[in-house]
């Protein structure tokens with residue numbers, strides 16, 4: 001597909017999103033088409049990085065929840081930054097796919113300042129679920145409506161979903177996007193993010209089978 005293809009016309013509205021701008025984005029992983037969207041319901045600005053022809057079935061897809069500390073600063077509290085790079089790399093290797101970078105998902109939807117408060121509580125001994133709850137906030141407040149709207153706009157009908165989180169699969173299914181496969185995105189843990197990863201595995205039902213071997217060697 002090219003920017004001039006009808007499917008990428010700007011100013012087009014599909015359900016809850018308006019496609020506002022397309023621009024080529026050269027990255028260290030490869031050259032993507034960045035498509036900027038406006039969420040017509042929440043007003044948020046959103047972005048999808050598209051590689052190749054994603055319309056139709058089984059596009060390799062990453063719904064990446066915003067994480068300023070991990071994605072931009074390379075924090076090892078979580079594995080978000082590593083996953084962002086790995087997902088873009090996998091999409092390029094596949095030859096087609098899309099990464100929807102979900103703004104508004106910061107801190108699993110509680111926002112940046114609350115996430116920093118939650119990280120402080122974790123440094124004092126709470127786990128990531130307890131920390132959110134101690135702040136009077138949900139353990140996970142993310143909504144995937146806009147992600148599904150973007151995929152519908154790109155005419156993606158089914159995805160191979162790059163994620164260890166079964167709730168992302170369930171959310172897409174609820175919003176009418178078929179998930180033909182959930183593709184694990186397993187990063188080598190560091191001592192700093194092991195507690196976070198273990199909590200995701202044990203309390204949030206994330207598929208992280210590689211942690212067992214790490215625990216046995218520590």
Ligand SMILES: Nc1nc2c(ncn2[C@@H]2O[C@H](COP(=O)(O)OP(=O)(O)OP(=O)(O)O)[C@@H](O)[C@H]2O)c(=O)[nH]1
Pocket residue numbers: 063065066067068077078080083105106107108109110114115118119122128132162163164165168185200206
């Ligand atoms: N509340 C909170 N959010 C965090 C913390 N560490 C990272 N996050 C956020 O968690 C979100 C990512 O969610 P995760 O549960 O780590 O992973 P996921 O996206 O559900 O699952 P994958 O698709 O497998 O990556 C991002 O929005 C991060 O900003 C933390 O300690 N507390």
